[in-house]
Amino acid sequence: MTTAPTVSTSRSRGNCRGGPDTAAGIAGRCRDRGPGHERGAVTAEFAVALPAVLLLLALLLAGAATGITQLRLEEAARAGARALARGEDPGAVEGIVRRLAGASATGAVAADGEWFDVTVTDRTGGPLGSAIPWTLTARASTRSESAVALQLPGQSASLPEAAG
Numbered sequence: 001m002t003t004a005p006t007v008s009t010s011r012s013r014g015n016c017r018g019g020p021d022t023a024a025g026i027a028g029r030c031r032d033r034g035p036g037h038e039r040g041a042v043t044a045e046f047a048v049a050l051p052a053v054l055l056l057l058a059l060l061l062a063g064a065a066t067g068i069t070q071l072r073l074e075e076a077a078r079a080g081a082r083a084l085a086r087g088e089d090p091g092a093v094e095g096i097v098r099r100l101a102g103a104s105a106t107g108a109v110a111a112d113g114e115w116f117d118v119t120v121t122d123r124t125g126g127p128l129g130s131a132i133p134w135t136l137t138a139r140a141s142t143r144s145e146s147a148v149a150l151q152l153p154g155q156s157a158s159l160p161e162a163a164g
Contacts, residue, residue, distance in 0.1 A: 062128040066136065073120045073138035076101035080118035081140035084109065093118065114144045
């Protein structure tokens, strides 16, 4: 007598203990091993990539803050040089530079005959400004428009020679 193979009416689910009709299968601990078996992988990849994205964003913001600071320094140096050319004293020029470039900026005035140089320096600003040791500098030169060249402390007065 030969026996016919028996066919189970319950489907086996791989490594699950018990079939879908058992308590483990009904509770959801026994799932198919199909396309959905990688649930949570996107979350894990996002958690790994998020610090890199945030670092890139912080560096972009620091670069933008540095660019804005450099533009402010250049404008302050040009305004200081224009003020010197009109005959303003170095104290007034320092005030103009600080007003345009910010309180942390420093300005230096140098004279060479009838030519004036204004140099403005400051550190980069923004949220990462203290962490990034970038010192920015802007320089502007101009020729004096007044008849008498500016006398800076430590220099002797120089008068332009009369043509004649």
